[in-house]
Structure formats: C-alpha cells, structure tokens
Amino acid sequence: MSRSFTAMVTLIGLVALGTCAHGQEALTSQEVWRNNYQRIHAEQLVERGILAMQQGEFQSAEQDFSEAIQVVKVNNGLHSRLQVPALSHLIESLFAQGRWETADQQLAYFEWLNIRSYSKNIFDYLEGSRELSRLYLQASAYYTNPQSARYLISAKNLNWRVVRSIEVTFGTDHPLLTPWLYDIVLIHFYQASLVKRRGMTSYEFKSDDDKIIAGWALGKNESIQLSYSIGNELLQRIRSLYAGRENASAVTDALMQVYLGDWELLFDNTRMAMSYYRDAYAELNNAGVVKSEIDLFFSQSIVLPAGELAIDWQPEKEHALDGTARFIAWSTNYPGAAIPVFHNPTNGSLTPEFKVLASFSLLAVNSTEPITDTSEAHFSARQLLIQQAIPDSEFVRDLAHNAIEQLTLRPHLNSGALEDTHHNIELEYFFSPEEHAMIISNN
Amino acid sequence: MRNFKHLITLALLGLLTACVIPSDESQPITGSELQRPPTDAEVEQYNALVSPEERIVCRRETPVGTNIPKRICRLVRDVQETSEFHREQLRRVLR
Numbered sequence: 001m002s003r004s005f006t007a008m009v010t011l012i013g014l015v016a017l018g019t020c021a022h023g024q025e026a027l028t029s030q031e032v033w034r035n036n037y038q039r040i041h042a043e044q045l046v047e048r049g050i051l052a053m054q055q056g057e058f059q060s061a062e063q064d065f066s067e068a069i070q071v072v073k074v075n076n077g078l079h080s081r082l083q084v085p086a087l088s089h090l091i092e093s094l095f096a097q098g099r100w101e102t103a104d105q106q107l108a109y110f111e112w113l114n115i116r117s118y119s120k121n122i123f124d125y126l127e128g129s130r131e132l133s134r135l136y137l138q139a140s141a142y143y144t145n146p147q148s149a150r151y152l153i154s155a156k157n158l159n160w161r162v163v164r165s166i167e168v169t170f171g172t173d174h175p176l177l178t179p180w181l182y183d184i185v186l187i188h189f190y191q192a193s194l195v196k197r198r199g200m201t202s203y204e205f206k207s208d209d210d211k212i213i214a215g216w217a218l219g220k221n222e223s224i225q226l227s228y229s230i231g232n233e234l235l236q237r238i239r240s241l242y243a244g245r246e247n248a249s250a251v252t253d254a255l256m257q258v259y260l261g262d263w264e265l266l267f268d269n270t271r272m273a274m275s276y277y278r279d280a281y282a283e284l285n286n287a288g289v290v291k292s293e294i295d296l297f298f299s300q301s302i303v304l305p306a307g308e309l310a311i312d313w314q315p316e317k318e319h320a321l322d323g324t325a326r327f328i329a330w331s332t333n334y335p336g337a338a339i340p341v342f343h344n345p346t347n348g349s350l351t352p353e354f355k356v357l358a359s360f361s362l363l364a365v366n367s368t369e370p371i372t373d374t375s376e377a378h379f380s381a382r383q384l385l386i387q388q389a390i391p392d393s394e395f396v397r398d399l400a401h402n403a404i405e406q407l408t409l410r411p412h413l414n415s416g417a418l419e420d421t422h423h424n425i426e427l428e429y430f431f432s433p434e435e436h437a438m439i440i441s442n443n
Numbered sequence: 444m445r446n447f448k449h450l451i452t453l454a455l456l457g458l459l460t461a462c463v464i465p466s467d468e469s470q471p472i473t474g475s476e477l478q479r480p481p482t483d484a485e486v487e488q489y490n491a492l493v494s495p496e497e498r499i500v501c502r503r504e505t506p507v508g509t510n511i512p513k514r515i516c517r518l519v520r521d522v523q524e525t526s527e528f529h530r531e532q533l534r535r536v537l538r
Contacts, residue, residue: 160491222502226483233484 042071058096065090141331143434156187182309188227228267252311254283281416298413301325307341329432336406354431356400357388
C-alpha cells in the first residue's frame with residue numbers, strides 16, 4: 001500500500017513536472033512568436049531587405065520584404081495600407097530577379113489594395129496610385145523585360161483611371177488633374193520613342209492584356225501621330241484648366257505655351273514650335289516680366305520633354321550653377337528620355353563612374369547669316385565634342401555620341417529671336433543602368 | 444462696271460452672313476454638340492476604364508468613291524468578329 005502510494009505520488013509528481021515543463025516550453029515559443037510579429041520588426045525587416053537589395057542579394061531581400069508584409073498584416077489587419085512600402089520593395093526585388101509573373105501577381109494585389117482605399121480616402125488612393133504608376137514605369141524600363149510595352153500601357157491606363165476618379169470626385173476642372181494629365185503626356189513621349197525604335201504598334205488596345213487582337217493594328221506612323229495628338233490635346237486642356245481659374249496668370253499661360261512648343265518640337269513640327277515660343281516670349285513681355293529674366297529663361301539648355309510641369313515663374317530654376325546641363329538617361333528602351341522625376345536619384349547616389357562631359361551647338365545653320373527659315377533648323381546636338389569620358393574608351397565615347405545626338409533641346413531665344421549657341425552648351429550625360437552593363441562587358 | 448463690282452461685293456457679303464449661325468453661350472449644349480465624335484484622348488480614357496473587349500479603336504479611313512479621309516471608330520469586339528467572319532469565309536472558299 002505504502003509502496004504503491006509512493007509510486008502513485010511519484011507518478012503524479014512526474015506528470016505535474018512534465019506538464020509544467022511543457023507549459024514553460026509553450027510560453028517560450030509564444031514569446032518568440034510574439035517577438036517575431038512585433039510591429040517594430042517590420043521596419044527592421046524592410047531596412048535589412050533594402051540593404052540586401054543594395055548588395056544585389058535579391059532573393060534574401062524578397063524574403064525580408066515578404067516577412068515584413070506578414071508582420072504588418074498580423075498587427076494592423078489584412079488590408080492595412082501600412083504594408084504598401086514593404087510591398088513596393090517586394091515588387092522591386094521581383095523585377096530585379098526578372099520574375100515577371102510573380103511580380104504581376106503582387107502588382108495585381110497592390111491594385112486591389114489601392115482600389116479598396118478609393119471609397120475611404122481619395123488622397124490615400126492617389127498616393128497609392130502614384131507609387132503603383134512608378135512601379136509600372138520601372139518595370140517597363142528593364143531592358144530584359146519581354147513585355148516592357150505592356151507595363152508602360154498599364155501605367156498610362158492607371159493614370160487615366162486616376163484622372164477619372166478626380167473628375168468624378170472634384171470636377172473636370174480641378175487643379176489636382178494637372179500632374180496626372182502631364183504624366184500621360186510624358187508616357188506618350190515614351191510610347192512614341194518605343195514605337196520609333198521597335199516599330200511596335202497598336203499598344204492602346206492590346207498591350208496591357210494577354211489577348212492579342214488581330215487586324216486593325218495601327219501602323220508605326222499612325223501610332224506616333226496618335227501619341228502626338230493626345231499629348232497636344234492634354235497640354236491644351238491643362239492650359240485651359242489654368243486659364244479658367246480665378247487667379248489665372250498670363251505668366252502661367254506663357255509657360256504653358258512653352259510646353260506646347262516643346263511638344264511640337266519633339267514631333268518635328270518646328271514652325272509650330274517656334275510660333276508657340278515667340279508667343280510665349282511676347283506674353284511674358286506683355287505681362288511685365290523683365291526682359292533680362294525672359295532671356296535668362298530662354299537661354300537655359302533643357303532636354304525635352306521637361307520632367308515636371310512648372311507653372312510658377314522661376315527663370316533661374318533650371319539653370320545649373322556652373323552652366324552645365326545634366327541629363328540622366330533612363331533606359332535603352334527609351335532613347336532620348338531622361339529618368340522620370342520620381343525615380344531621379346539624389347546627387348549622392350548618382351554613378352559618376354559612368355558619365356561623359358560633352359559640348360555642342362544647337363543650330364546647324366551658318367551663324368553669320370540671319371536665321372530666317374526655322375523649318376531648316378535643328379534643335380539637337382550639332383558639332384558634338386566629347387570632352388571627358390569616364391571610363392575613357394572609344395566605345396564609351398561612341399555610345400555617348402549616339403545617345404546625345406538623339407536628345408532634343410529647347411532652342412535658345414534672345415529678344416524673342418533664335419540664337420545660335422556656338423558650341424557653348426555643356427552637358428553632363430549619365431549613362432543608364434543597361435549602358436553601364438554594356439560598358440563593363442566591352443571593357 | 445462699278446455696279447457689277449458692287450453686286451459681287453453684295454453677293455459675297457450675303458453668302459458670308461448666310462453662313463453665320465447665331466450662338467448663345469448661355470444656352471445648354473444641344474444634341475448635335477453631344478453627338479460630336481470623341482477626341483483621341485477621350486477614346487483613350489474610355490478604353491482605360493472598360494474591359495479589353497469593350498474598347499474602341501479609331502482611325503482615319505478613306506472610303507471608296509472619295510479622297511477625303513474620314514475618322515471611323517469601331518468596337519474592338521466588332522473588329523474581332525468581322526475579322527473572324529472574313530477568315531471563316533476565306534476558309535470556306537479555299538476548301
């Protein structure tokens with residue numbers, strides 16, 4: 001009895017100990033579980049992922065960003081907008097790995113998440129759309145992307161949907177529309193550039209969908225003409241939007257005429273472009289702007305199209321302090337296009353190991369004769385000299401030469417008349433990432 | 444001769460004034476204004492908002508019997524159906 005009692009007590013004791021140990025273990029694992037999903041942990045994961053991206057460890061970065069999204073979902077709910085930064089980075093890591101199908105799934109998820117915010121807060125929707133549009137454009141710029149055109153059209157269609165949502169919420173003449181309309185104009189420039197390069201056609205109804213529609217495809221010239229027509233229509237609309245406002249200003253209208261002139265010039269309508277520039281000059285003059293300021297504005301070397309719509313009078317804004325213009329090439333998919341403003345790296349992150357310094361003239365006409373026939377004038381680089389190349393090789397100089405010759409610059413005006421720049425334009429040209437790769441493989 | 448010049452001037456003035464249509468901007472938009480063909484940008488915006496089959500495509504075509512091109516807009520679905528119909532007809536003929 002005593003022995004069996006002792007055995008029973010021992011057994012109970014052992015069971016109790018076991019339960020206790022099990023409970024202790026469970027508690028520890030729960031603590032670990034809790035730690036894993038702490039809110040602060042998401043930020044740490046994103047930071048670690050960004051570092052991995054910078055070191056080219058894209059798979060590891062992808063894992064960090066995926067975990068960060070899970071942490072946000074656990075803490076803030078499945079549909080929380082707080083997962084957007086991690087989601088953006090995740091999509092970028094997929095682009096870098098060339099995993100386009102998975103990237104498409106994540107982009108579709110981002111779209112779905114963004115549409116949910118439309119009914120709750122339109123400004124959240126606009127912010128999300130801006131980021132989504134940036135991602136689509138980034139995807140379209142990858143030279144290795146077999147469907148770069150589809151992403152470009154996805155960005156354009158997204159911008160159009162945003163325009164519609166602003167029209168429905170705020171009205172068809174709200175100033176919020178202008179940056180979105182101008183972005184569509186820029187996308188049409190990229191589209192025309194792509195069509196010219198590859199001879200691709202009929203984007204607007206087949207490229208953002210898996211289905212290929214046979215027949216009735218637009219020809220190359222028709223497609224370019226359509227891009228010109230839509231860009232022109234949208235710039236006219238932006239001009240009317242500003243003109244219709246209570247505090248409409250003649251200076252803003254003149255600047256809009258400059259943008260219209262830029263658009264004409266990009267599509268080789270030189271006479272029309274010059275007409276807009278001269279009208280803009282006269283309008284600024286009539287508005288009481290000092291002549292020296294107008295001449296300063298028109299003496300800047302600006303590669304077209306301008307990345308942003310600037311409607312306030314800041315004649316010195318674009319003027320580089322040392323007089324040297326700067327151009328950061330975006331992608332070999334879009335020759336002659338500068339990196340979009342929201343991708344623009346800060347000065348610190350520019351890659352000075354792949355650049356050239358060039359000087360050139362803007363007009364190909366004989367400067368001793370008066371410039372009368374503007375249709376014969378060219379507004380791209382002439383008498384181009386590569387002053388410095390980094391790294392210096394024949395290949396780099398040729399590459400830069402060809403790339404710079406494709407740029408279109410706003411003409412210089414003095415007292416409203418065309419001015420030959422006499423080899424005085426200096427341009428610092430930074431190569432695109434694909435060009436970096438070409439230079440490395442060639443050296 | 445002078446009378447003849449006056450007559451021609453009068454006739455031209457008459458023609459010009461006959462072309463003038465009185466307009467009143469305060470009046471609401473009439474049906475004919477609403478029926479104007481959509482601009483390229485309007486078509487593109489519409490296409491961005493609908494499913495791919497519902498999209499429309501516009502292009503300039505020169506109809507038979509005239510040299511004046513006309514802008515014609517069609518539903519992509521109709522274009523596809525017409526293309527399929529013609530392909531089928533061709534297959535029948537070639538059989």
